[in-house]
Each structure stands twice: as C-alpha cells, then as structure tokens.
Amino acid sequence: MECRGDDSVFNFRRTDSTIPIWVAATVLALDQLTKVWAAAALDSQVIDVFWKLRLNLTTNTGFAFSAAQGFGPFLGVLALVVTVVLWRMRQRFSGALSNVALGMVVGGALGNVADRCFRSPRWGRGAVIDFIDLQFWPIFNVADMAIVTGVAILSVRMWFDQRGEVPLA
Template sequence: MIDAAPDATHTTPTGNRMTLVRSMRTSVFVAVVIAVLDQMSKAWALRDLVDGRVIHVIWTLQFNLTYNRGMAFSRGTGVGPIIGVIGLVVVVMLLLSLRRADNVLTRLATGLIIGGAMGNILDRLFRDSGWMRGAVIDFIDFQWWPVFNVADMAIMIGAATMIVAMLKYNSQIERTDGH
C-alpha cells in the first residue's frame, strides 16, 4: 500500500510545533480579546447600573445588572464553584484540542468559547464573596430571555461556529473520500 506524502507542515517536529503555535496564536488572540471585552463591559455595568438603574436601549432590550451564582441562564443557583471548576477543565481541554484545529473556523470558534469561559470564570474566582464564591455579572436583558453578558454571547456564537466548522469539515472529507 502506498501512502500519500504527508503535508509539509507535519513532516518534522518543527513543522508540527509551528502548526500548533499558529493554531494557538489565533485562538488565544480571540480568547484574550473576548475576555477583555467581557470584563470591560462588566466593569461598566457595575459602575453605571448600580442601585437598580436600568437603561432602556431599544424595543425590549435593556441593560439591567444581575448577579448569577448558578450556571447558564441562572439555572442551578449555588453550584457556581462546581461550574467554575468544570469551566477550567473545559478551557484546558480546548487548549489541548488546538493541536487538531486545522482550519481557521475551528480556531476562531475555540477562541470564542475559551474567551467566554475565561470571562465568566474570572467572575466566579474573584467577584463578591471571594475565591470561587463569586457571581457572574449579567446585564444584557431582552426581558423575554434570561439576562446574559458578552462572555455568554461569545460561548454561544463559538458553539454555533464550531458546529458549522464540523459540518463543513465533515462534508469536505466525504467529498474527498468519494462518499
């Protein structure tokens, strides 16, 4: 059986390392931008939405400060520390998975998810009551949907982008395999 020549980026340990660095650089850049934007927006909310102040933006969209001690969409109140630990494990797993992220869409999605997770993990670690007892700051309120934040948006957009990348990648594999 004759094997096809491997891709030039994977022929040497240096090539593998460069591919990993390139994959990580894109994802880490996106993650840092998201985490910073998330923390900046939360600092604004904590400063300008105190004492029950609500800013009406348009239609049902308003900015309204809430503290989420549970998980997504304010479910599971009181399990924040467990969610924080799970979030850290997910971030580490995603960072390790970057070795296999061979397209920009997957790297972008991974960066969005990591950045969003880190934004919320920072809240859980350092806000309010102290180490691992903090609440996630939520303030984007449509009034007909649970209140959320920039990190939550990044996680959801990242997850949707990851699904698109997987579907696109799988269809490309099927076409090249003749299926």
C-alpha cells in the first residue's frame, strides 16, 4: 500500500516505521501525566474505584512489581540499555502489532527511567511512582502495564515466528 507520485512523502513503509515512535511517545506521556496526577491527588489517601481496584500512591526503588528494592540506579541503567537494544532491533519486528508492542515496551521503559532520573530524592536515585492497586498483586503504573503487555505480544509473535506460523498482523 503505497502512495504514488514523485511529490508524495507518505508511504506504508515510512508510516509503519513511525508506529513505535508514536506509541512510545503516547505511552510515555500517559505514564508521566498519570504519575503527576497521582502524586498530587493521592498524597496520603486511597481511592476505592471498583471491587478490588483502588488508587494508592507508593514509590518503588526496584523494578516491575516491586522486586529488587534498592537497586534503582542499576535498574535505571539496565532499562535504558535494554531500551536501546530493542530500539536498534526494531527492523526485526514486522507488522503493525509488533511495532505497537515495541512502542509500548520502549515508552514504558522510558517512563520508568524518567522517574528514576528526575524524581526525588535526587538525580539518578529517584523512585518510580506506582498507584494502581488490585490488592492481590503489587502496585503498578501505566508504564508497567505497557511493558508487560508489549513483552507478551512480542513473545507470542516470536513464538509463532519460530514455529513458522503467521499470527495476526
């Protein structure tokens, strides 16, 4: 699917390659906006939303689901390295769904790295803001949801690719 003509700047390939950028930027923006809101609105209060879902502000110096507490600087560098490696491998991911998933992982990782770099107590020692509490699972945030969902999609795609099957685009 390509626009014809010498003056055309749009074609499917170029558009397809920008999907991860737009998704990553959207995830990063949503993550940071929701964290700013949570830090302002949830300070010293818990909001019950529905059934087991509640909004409960906490900080996390570990990684996903509060594992490895206290390793914030190391985890920030590791997340940045993984993000760069994934980004450099983006040509290996074909199809819109894989590009969306890649953007989700990159945007989520950048959202949590931004917290580690710029949130208090000081540069490089910050904690990630978590606020989505299901009460039976560690508290998480929008970036965590994007990372887990993106990794799951990419894992399924790679599994299908290894089997020689073609999953959904």
